[in-house]
Amino acid sequence: MTDLSIDQRVRKAASDRPHHLALADAPNRNSFFAGEPQRLSWAEVDNAVEHLAASLRSIGAGPGVPVAIQLPNVVELVLTILACGRVGAVSVPFPVQHRAHELRYGLGVSRAQVMVTDTWPGREDQLEVVGSVIKALDGDVSLACFGGSAAAHQLAINTEAPDTVGAPLVSDLEAPLTVCWTSGTTGTPKGVPRSTSRWLASGNFQVDELSMSADERILCPFPVVNMAGIGGMVVPWAIVGATLHLHQPLDLPVYLQQLEAEKITYTVAPPPLLNMLLANEAMLNGVDLSALRMISSGSAPLDPWMVEGWDKRGIEIVNVFGSNEGAALLSTRSAVPDPTERARYFPEPEREGVRIRLVDLESGEDVADAGVIGELRFAGSTVFTGYLESDGAEFDEKGYYRTGDLFEWVDGATAPRLLRFVDRAKDIIIRGGMNISAAEIEGLISSHSGVSECAVVAFPDATLGEKVGVFVVAAGADDAPTLGEVVAYLRDAGIASYKLPERLELIATLPRNPVGKVTKSELRERWASSS
Secondary structure, three states: OOOOOHHHHHHHHHHHOOOOEEEEOOOOHHHOOOOOOOEEEHHHHHHHHHHHHHHHHHOOOOOOOEEEEOOOOOHHHHHHHHHHHHHOOEEEEOOOOOOHHHHHHHHHHHOOOEEEEOOOOOOOOHHHHHHHHHHHHOOOOEEEEOOOOOOOEEOOOOOOOOOOOOOOOOOOOOOEEEEEEEEOOOOOEEEEEEEHHHHHHHHHHHHHHOOOOOOOEEEEOOOOOOHHHHHHHHHHHHHHOOEEEEOOOOOHHHHHHHHHHOOOOEEEOOHHHHHHHHHOHHHHHOOOOOOOOEEEEEOOOOOHHHHHHHHHOOOEEEEEEEOOOOOEEEEOOOOOOOHHHHHHEEEOOOOOOEEEEEEOOOOOOEOOOEOOEEEEEEEEOOOOOOOOOOOOOOEOOOOOEEEEEEEEEEEOOOOOEEEEEEEEOOOEEEEOOEEEEHHHHHHHHOOOOOEEEEEEEEEEEOOOEEEEEEEEEEOOOOOOOOHHHHHHHHHHOOOOHHHOOOEEEEOOOOOEOOOOOEOHHHHHHHHHHHO
16 A cells, blocks of 8 residues: 555545545534534545546646645645645645735745635635735636635535546656645745655654554644644545544634544644643543543643653653654654653654754764754655755755754663754744744844844743744834834734734844854743743
8 A cells, every 4th residue: 555645545445434434524613614514424525525626627726736725624625635636736735824925925936826715704805815915926826715705716515426536647656745834944934845655654654653543533633734734634544544523723622522522532732732731630530531542742842740641641642743844753652651751852763764863063973972962854755855945955965854953862761762852943933833933023023114123032831832022122212113013014014913923022232142143042031031
């Protein structure tokens, strides 16, 4: 089965388990998207994908054609991604938070020829915004939606068996299947193309490490737009032919309801949520989690007490480090039995076709000794081949992807040679699992007439992990901008709301090192010590 594409695996699941529940909406779907919650069997998923594939072909989608998608976590999103794969098109999914600022760049650089979107509560102007972006780009983009707008081609979920079924494509497993978006340090998002073979390499790694099977009941609260949602949830689901339950946005009562009612066996959750639940014994005891065997978490170091606490409840916490580019580390109970070590350390990946280096950033030499910090670099079957707009700098002279994350080797007490995350070399803020480029926000704020210069940094938050803050050097004593003014300025620029700063401090000068670089560690410490 190693040579089967993701589409072929969907067809196989529909053949092997036609009546088995495959894909389900969150029960509160109609609060954030039109329509009642849908529950589809594998046969219905396959039929719906076939009908959608025919509709997409009729408006220009086909082999190699980029199809932009912006939808919440509803079955339509998953089915559209699968339908793109069936016709050989390249899915280009955008987070629902992205607005004109991000869409303008993403649609342009990806050269999308079709866009699938819709309206939803709070985004009644979505088709208008997308239409204006398309017009500004002067591009010939076919707009399609699942609603009733006369301004777009109409799509629908049809689960009836089609009269005719298209022959499966002869799959080129190395051709781009998706383009996802990651926040870099250059001030603009980066498009990350990934082929079928690389998605399958990442997905099979998780299936093997997490012992996933067709009986898995997966709950996905992460947007199905990047590595966490697609690579961590959708691809393993398709590989094993399991059941996938969607959740959007993170609504704790609904999330807990789904865990219990659907007898979820595997899910993911951010560290602050796991900490909060474990600390709230009354809430946790009120939910039947007897089916739940495993929760993956990451994006920040885990608290050892939390991993140990869930272990005592019979639920394994898997420590995850990953990126859209294909760097991936998993720390499971079988690899790192001690919960304290599992919270902080990762085993060296030992899977075919994957290689890592730890590199001293000053000398450029490989790090072999424990306690010496170096940048983690990846090469191999899971790693992408380069950004959409690339000068090749994301790879080193040996062809390894530079993650921008600092690690060190440690000798574990209950496991062999381990890796410990130390810090992010990239200037990234992670707010509730969403990566935010500080440089992008700084570039926008710096254009405000009242700002001489600024530095965007994270400040700690018990719920989301980190939030965006900004230190501002005012252009004049009488012209110092307030937080509200800066936020309004960014909203006018059409930026996604999760990137908006939630704290602002005026400062006379920004601290700098001897070569003139802003020392953000001093600014972060200033807020950490006052919180």
